[in-house]
Amino acid sequence: MSQTSHPGGDVRRVQVIAPNFKRRLSGVTSTIVQLVPEQARTLPIRALGPGLPAHLPKLRWRDLPALWLRPDGRPFRIWHARRNVEMLPGILLRDVLRMPLRLVFTSASQRRHTAYTRWLIARMDAVIATSTRTGTYLTVPHSTITHGIDQSRFRPAESxxxxxxxxxxxxxxxxxxxxxxxxxxxxxxxxxxxxxxxxxxxxxxxxxxxxxxxxxxxxxxxxxxxxxxxxxxxxxxxxxxxxxxxxxxxxxxxxxxxxxxxxxxxxxxxxxxxxxxxxxxxxxxxxxxxxxxxxxxxxxxxxxxxxxxxxxxxxxxxxxxxxxxxxxxxxxxxxFPLAREAEAINAVYEHLWREAR
Structure with missing residues (x-):
């Protein structure tokens, strides 16, 4: 069985994938870097993509064929995209390659989406807005979950x-x-x-x-x-x-x-x-x-x-x-504790899994 780069991580155990297909540091990348370790406290989640820090639990590209296998204890995996470039591969994996996946998208944009982006969003199984203002630009049902911060990392200086x-x-x-x-x-x-x-x-x-x-x-x-x-x-x-x-x-x-x-x-x-x-x-x-x-x-x-x-x-x-x-x-x-955001996002995943049952 193919293994993830995370020690002891069997692909069959992985229930959520957080793709990050932009190598340059950005706000979205920062969100993934902070959230994935917090979510991993209670959920088998792996990040996927280039330029991610070594401490992050990760899936390797060579592990993708193993995603045809259903994860242990779940009817499908969650593919949680945050950009167009991550939504499209999720759609291909789910709809063309017929992998057991459901797609979640988090939108932070506060402007009218292009027709292409709206097409992608319409094919998601669940959508999250990062604020009520962001939600006003969405034309699909969605949850609102504001960002949190890793307060063990961002903390006051002693001096x-x-x-x-x-x-x-x-x-x-x-x-x-x-x-x-x-x-x-x-x-x-x-x-x-x-x-x-x-x-x-x-x-x-x-x-x-x-x-x-x-x-x-x-x-x-x-x-x-x-x-x-x-x-x-x-x-x-x-x-x-x-x-x-x-x-x-x-x-x-x-x-x-x-x-x-x-x-x-x-x-x-x-x-x-x-x-x-x-x-x-x-x-x-x-x-x-x-x-x-x-x-x-x-x-x-x-x-x-x-x-x-x-x-x-x-x-x-x-x-x-x-x-x-x-x-x-x-x-x-x-x-704005990070744990609150992670718990709310995990609840969206649980809702999709419950619906399937």
């Missing part, structure tokens, strides 16, 4: 100064961060322009931009770096690239900014709040459901003036910022 020193940052400078892909949609230019306006008035602060600019956005990043250089702030507005240990960078922050012009869900404010960091966020995705006046501020998307004003208020008031830090952590722990 922000020590966290900064470990990353090579100036330890005594308070730090504001913006994490995610470097591109126009993510609003990186808004963050840069806000910091160019604010840092001369706040000499005790520095700014960190963590994230990758893909090939088509290299010119955009180059232009932003030139703006920073022209403002004489290259030593205080730092482009640090992409990091898979991003939790260490959250621990270095005193304030987080999510300046996106558009977002499907958006994990970064949750990750910041779980790290006890207040958040200034644009009103996109689920940010207005997550960030409340006691944990940060919501501003209109694309409104640079509003973003500058909101950041300035939090940067100028140490006591208010520390209170917001405590409130952010409390809210994240109460409302």
């Amino acid at each position: 922000r100064q020590a966290a900064r020193a470990a990353l090579g940052l100036k330890p005594d400078r308070r730090t504001v961060g913006c994490f995610g892909r470097v591109r126009h949609q993510k609003g990186t230019d808004l963050f840069v322009d806000a910091m160019i306006a604010l840092l001369p008035r706040f000499p005790g602060w520095q700014a960190v931009i963590a994230g990758r600019a893909t090939a088509e956005h290299q010119g955009y990043e180059t232009e932003l770096r030139a703006r920073v250089e022209a403002a004489g702030l290259a030593s205080r507005i730092l482009f640090v690239g992409e990091h898979r240990d991003i939790e260490r960078w959250y621990q270095a922050l005193d304030l987080f900014v999510a300046p996106q012009r558009w977002e499907g869900f958006g994990l970064t404010p949750l990750e910041a709040m779980s790290s006890a960091v207040p958040v200034v966020a644009a009103d996109v995705g689920v940010f207005s459901d997550v960030v409340t006046p006691d944990t940060g501020a919501i501003v209109p998307p694309g409104d640079l003036t509003a973003m500058i004003e909101a950041c300035e208020r939090w940067m100028a008031d140490d006591a208010a910022r520390e209170a917001a830090s405590r409130a952010a952590l409390a809210k994240a722990r109460a409302e």
Whole structure:
């Protein structure tokens, strides 16, 4: 019998497959990396795809023929897709190769789907929306399950100064961060322009931009770096690239900014709040459901003036910022534990299995 790469993992035991067919780090990949180990506490689940971390329980490509065999104790396996590129193979495996599979799709998009995407979604056996706003763009019955955060990974630093020193940052400078892909949609230019306006008035602060600019956005990043250089702030507005240990960078922050012009869900404010960091966020995705006046501020998307004003208020008031830090952590722990999300998703699977019986 073919074996999975997870020690002792017989393919017949595998009941759920979480495909991840995008090698580059993304919010969807981050969701899979966090969720699969949590779901695996109570369910035989394996991830499938390239570029996944070694600790994740995984299925190998060579194991796919074994999926014609029914899993132990279940009438079929669940194929849980989160992108078009993962829905289509699931349909082929189920409908063309006649493998005993049922298909689940999680949608985070907050825009009208293309005809092709609607065709794919209509062929799913169950659909999950990551927010009520996301659900309004779906035309099929669905469940709403908001994301959670791995709070054993994203947690407050014992010392922000020590966290900064470990990353090579100036330890005594308070730090504001913006994490995610470097591109126009993510609003990186808004963050840069806000910091160019604010840092001369706040000499005790520095700014960190963590994230990758893909090939088509290299010119955009180059232009932003030139703006920073022209403002004489290259030593205080730092482009640090992409990091898979991003939790260490959250621990270095005193304030987080999510300046996106558009977002499907958006994990970064949750990750910041779980790290006890207040958040200034644009009103996109689920940010207005997550960030409340006691944990940060919501501003209109694309409104640079509003973003500058909101950041300035939090940067100028140490006591208010520390209170917001405590409130952010409390809210994240109460409302967004990863275990809650995993349990709700597993319940969707159980419903499909019960229906079959």
